[in-house]
Amino acid sequence: MAKVAEKGNNKQTKQKQHNMKKILIVLLLASVFGSISRVQAQQIPQFSQYMFNGLYINPAYAGYKEELYAHLMFRKQWMGVSGAPQTVMLGVDADLGKGSNLGLVYANDNIGATATNSIMLSYAYRFHVSDQARLSFGLSAGAIYYGLNKSKVDDHPWLLATENVWRPQADVGVYFDMPDFYVGFSAMSLISNNPKDKTIQIMRTDPTFFLTTGGMIHLSDIWALAPSTLLKTDFKSPLSIDLTTMVVFSETLWLGCTYRTGLNFTYSGRYDSPDALRQTSALVIVAELYLMENLRLGAAYDFDLNSLATGYNGGIEVSLGYYLIKSKRRYATPRYF
Numbered sequence: 001m002a003k004v005a006e007k008g009n010n011k012q013t014k015q016k017q018h019n020m021k022k023i024l025i026v027l028l029l030a031s032v033f034g035s036i037s038r039v040q041a042q043q044i045p046q047f048s049q050y051m052f053n054g055l056y057i058n059p060a061y062a063g064y065k066e067e068l069y070a071h072l073m074f075r076k077q078w079m080g081v082s083g084a085p086q087t088v089m090l091g092v093d094a095d096l097g098k099g100s101n102l103g104l105v106y107a108n109d110n111i112g113a114t115a116t117n118s119i120m121l122s123y124a125y126r127f128h129v130s131d132q133a134r135l136s137f138g139l140s141a142g143a144i145y146y147g148l149n150k151s152k153v154d155d156h157p158w159l160l161a162t163e164n165v166w167r168p169q170a171d172v173g174v175y176f177d178m179p180d181f182y183v184g185f186s187a188m189s190l191i192s193n194n195p196k197d198k199t200i201q202i203m204r205t206d207p208t209f210f211l212t213t214g215g216m217i218h219l220s221d222i223w224a225l226a227p228s229t230l231l232k233t234d235f236k237s238p239l240s241i242d243l244t245t246m247v248v249f250s251e252t253l254w255l256g257c258t259y260r261t262g263l264n265f266t267y268s269g270r271y272d273s274p275d276a277l278r279q280t281s282a283l284v285i286v287a288e289l290y291l292m293e294n295l296r297l298g299a300a301y302d303f304d305l306n307s308l309a310t311g312y313n314g315g316i317e318v319s320l321g322y323y324l325i326k327s328k329r330r331y332a333t334p335r336y337f
Contacts, residue, residue, distance in 0.1 A: 044057075044188055044189060044208045044232075045075065045085065045087040045089075045107075045109050046075075046077075046232075046240070047073070047075065047317070048075075048242075048258060048260075048284045048286060048300035048302060048317050049073070049286060049288070049298050049300055049317060049319050050212060050228075050230045050242065051212075051214055051226070051228045051244065051246075051337055052071075052288060052296070052298055052319065052321065052337060053071055053073055053089075053091070053319060053321075054175070054184065054212070054337065055071070055091045055093050055103050055105060055122065056073070056089055056091060056105060056107075057186055057188065057210045057212070058138065058171075058173035058175055058184045058185075058186035058210060058212070059103065059120075059122035059123070059124060059138030059139055059140035059171050059172065059173045059186065060124045060126075060136045060137055060138030060173035060174050060175035060184060060186065061093070061103070061124070061136075061138065061173070061175050061184065062093040062094075062101040062102060062103030062122045062123070062124040062136075062138055063093055063094060063095040063096070063100075063101025063102070063103070063124055063126060063136075064093075064101075064126075064136075064175070064177065064335065064337070065093075065095075065323075065335045066095040066335070067094070067095065067323050067324075067325065067326060068092070068093075068094040068323065068324040068325040069092070069093055069094070069321065069322070069323055069324065070090075070091070070092045070321070070322050070324055071090070071091050071092075071319060071320065071321040071322070072088075072089070072090050072091075072319065072320045072321075073087075073088070073089045073090075073317065073318070073319040073320075074087070074088050074317070074318050074319075075087045075088075075315065075316070075317040075318075076315060076316055076317075077302070077315035078315060079314050079315060079316065083111070083112040083113070084111075084315075085109070085110070085111045086109070086110045086111075087107065087108070087109045087110075088107070088108045089105060089106070089107045089108075090105070090106045090107075091103065091104065091105040091106075092104050092324075093122070095126075099125050099126055099127050100123070100124075100125060101123070101124040101125070101126055101136070101138075102121070102122065102123060102124075103121070103122035103123075103124070103138075103140070104119070104120070104121055104122070105118075105119070105120045105122070105140075106118070106119050107119075107120075113148055114146075114147065114148050115145075115147045115148075116144055116145060116146055116147070117144070117145040117147075118142060118143065118144035118145065118169060119142050119143060120140045120141065120142035120169065120171065121140060121141060121142055122138055122139070122140035122171075123138065123139055123140070124136045124137065124138035124139075124175075125137055125138075129176075132178055132179055133176070133177070133178045134176070134177050134178075135174070135175070135176050136174070136175045136176075137172075137173075137174050138171075138172065138173045138174070138175065138186075139170070139171070139172050139173075140170065140171040140172075141168070141169070141170050142168075142169055142170075143166050143167065143168055143169060144166070144167055144169045145164070145165070145166050145167075146164065146165055146167065147164040148164060167191070168191055169189060169190075169191050170190045170191055171186060171187065171188045171189065171190065172186065172187050172190065173185065173186030173187070173188075173210075174186075177337075179216075180215050180216040180217070180218070180336075181213075181214075181215040181216075182212075182213065182214055182215065182337060183211075183212065183213040184210070184211070184212045184213070185209075185210070185211050185212075186209070186210045187207060187208075187209050188207070188208045188209075188210065189206065189207055189208055190207050192206060192207065206234040206236060207234060208232065208233070208234045209232070209233055209234070209235075210230065210231070210232050211229075211230070211231040211232075212228070212229070212230050212231075213228065213229050214226065214227060214228025214229065214244075214337065215227065215228075216248070216336050222249060222250045223247070223248070223249060224247075224248040224251075225245060225246070225247060225248070226244075226245070226246040226247075226248050226254065226256070226336070227244065227245050227246075228242075228244045228246075229241070229242065229243055229244065230242040230244075237262075238262030238263055238264050239262060239263040239264075240260065240261075240262055241260065241261055241262070241263065242258050242259075242260045242284075243258065243259045243260075244256060244257070244258040244284075244286065245257065246286065246288075251290075251336070252289065252290045253287075253288070253289055253290075254286070254287065254288035254289070255286075255287050256285075256286050256287075257283060257284060257285055257286065258282075258283070258284035258286060258300075259281070259282075259283060259284075260281065260282040260283075260284060260302075261281045261282075262281070281304075281305040281306055282302045282303060282304050282305055282306075283302075283303045283305060284300055284301065284302045284303070285300065285301050285303075286298070286299075286300045287299050287300070293323075293326065294322060294323035294326045295320075295321070295322050295323075296319075296320070296321035296322070297319075297320055297321075298317075298318070298319040298320070298321070299316075299317065299318050299319075300316070300317040300318075301314055301315070301316055301317075302314050302315040302316075302317075
């Protein structure tokens with residue numbers, strides 16, 4: 001009897017896990033397609049290592065390091081769920097001299113049956129406002145591809161009407177930095193790409209605004225603290241807040257954590273979604289290591305703290321930064337970020 005009861009419990013547990021997976025997949029599709037909107041919007045992907053990959057969220061960051069620098073980032077959310085968000089980004093930026101800086105970013109983002117690919121070229125003009133303070137203004141322009149793999153969705157008329165298209169896109173930003181402090185503001189995806197034919201479905205990203213700030217607090221010759229904050233909103237969903245503190249050893253090893261949460265006061269209230277969908281919280285463990293003077297490796301793991309984390313906890317993010325041409329010149333101010 002005990003064995004029969006145990007088998008019954010195992011069967012119920014597996015059934016619950018199977019049902020949870022189906023619910024999460026439905027939520028993924030619902031977040032992408034919605035239920036009644038004729039034109040759907042996606043948010044810009046979330047990043048946990050925002051303090052080290054500034055070009056992804058602000059074109060004015062281009063050339064910050066005053067070197068030819070390349071960076072690669074991979075992120076996967078909701079581990080264990082088929083069709084969960086997955087993002088790959090590749091960026092290169094350089095200081096061209098005389099205040100001019102260029103950056104190039106390629107991004108691939110997949111959620112369920114949808115995929116977006118974008119390529120953006122950034123220009124930033126940077127100048128000194130004092131001996132150790134710099135200010136830059138940036139603009140990026142490019143194109144984004146919105147696609148739907150129709151073999152992964154039900155045979156629904158308005159889903160089948162979805163088109164795979166390229167659309168123009170633009171971003172702007174401003175970035176101020178000092179040796180131990182930075183602050184940046186950017187407006188990304190300024191072109192909403194509303195189609196003229198309302199019967200055609202395309203995926204689009206609403207304009208999204210980022211505010212970042214951080215710094216370095218030196219405790220000794222080898223120890224320091226690096227606090228930072230990221231605010232993100234499109235004024236149609238909860239304001240996303242990242243609060244990060246990292247311990248830095250010898251400017252080589254960075255270890256810390258981030259608390260991420262959402263505030264609902266920017267939420268439009270158009271959908272009567274459960275609180276678990278409208279406000280989520282996460283704890284993120286972040287690590288950065290300079291393997292060599294010109295090579296940086298970073299990793300982050302997200303622990304979801306809201307109810308959706310049941311059985312499918314966390315997301316992983318890995319990044320790699322490399323100085324393609326490392327200058328031997330000495331800088332008057334360090335480039336920590």
